[in-house]
Amino acid sequence: NAGVTQTPKFRVLKTGQSMTLLCAQDMNHEYMYWYRQDPGMGLRLIHYSVGEGTTAKGEVPDGYNVSRLKKQNFLLGLESAAPSQTSVYFCASRDQGEHYSGNTIYFGEGSWLTVV
Amino acid sequence: SQKIEQNSEALNIQEGKTATLTCNYTNYSPAYLQWYRQDPGRGPVFLLLIRENEKEKRKERLKVTFDTTLKQSLFHITASQPADSATYLCAPVDNAGNMLTFGGGTRLMVKP
Numbered sequence: 001n002a003g004v005t006q007t008p009k010f011r012v013l014k015t016g017q018s019m020t021l022l023c024a025q026d027m028n029h030e031y032m033y034w035y036r037q038d039p040g041m042g043l044r045l046i047h048y049s050v051g052e053g054t055t056a057k058g059e060v061p062d063g064y065n066v067s068r069l070k071k072q073n074f075l076l077g078l079e080s081a082a083p084s085q086t087s088v089y090f091c092a093s094r095d096q097g098e099h100y101s102g103n104t105i106y107f108g109e110g111s112w113l114t115v116v
Numbered sequence: 117s118q119k120i121e122q123n124s125e126a127l128n129i130q131e132g133k134t135a136t137l138t139c140n141y142t143n144y145s146p147a148y149l150q151w152y153r154q155d156p157g158r159g160p161v162f163l164l165l166i167r168e169n170e171k172e173k174r175k176e177r178l179k180v181t182f183d184t185t186l187k188q189s190l191f192h193i194t195a196s197q198p199a200d201s202a203t204y205l206c207a208p209v210d211n212a213g214n215m216l217t218f219g220g221g222t223r224l225m226v227k228p
Binding site (some may be wrong): 041059092105106 | 159
């Protein structure tokens with residue numbers, strides 16, 4: 001059981017280039033999330049999805065787009081990469097349930113992106 | 117605006133002692149609060165959850181308290197071990213939406 005898998009793990013981009021980060025989960029989870037983590041900033045939510053075909057903006061959505069065409073996949077796109085987007089990106093997923101149930105969130109191993 | 121504060125300075129303790137980490141939040145009314153562990157180069161891993169109507173929660177050597185009046189959660193590791201060295205993140209969750217916001221984390225270093 002792989003859990004949450006992110007690809008690629010490392011990538012270097014030039015300013016203005018585009019790329020897509022892929023997140024795949026094999027737990028049949030409804031909810032999926034993309035975060036970025038920067039030193040001293042903690043995890044910040046970029047976009048999230050509550051089900052196939054849905055997406056919503058998080059705390060820092062500018063410069064990113066997402067798609068959830070299939071339930072198991074959540075794609076994060078950078079249309080025109082900027083040095084400020086140099087970061088570690090984490091994908092996460094959790095099962096559907098009432099908030100009070102506290103469904104565990106499962107994270108991927110991260111994708112290190114450098115924009116030069 | 118909503119804010120989560122964790123001590124950004126590393127906490128250094130001696131093996132066998134109890135480590136206590138603090139999570140303070142403002143402009144929140146969380147339904148529950150989660151704690152995660154993150155090792156260098158890895159994604160966070162869920163440890164414990166405590167609900168607003170629970171004062172204390174225990175799991176093996178871990179103990180979490182939740183004071184909704186003080187707007188604070190404390191995370192304790194008793195009989196700490198060098199293997200407990202990691203960054204610990206807190207995440208208050210409200211009952212209004214699906215997003216999960218994290219504190220900046222506190223790095224714990226347990227010295228043998």
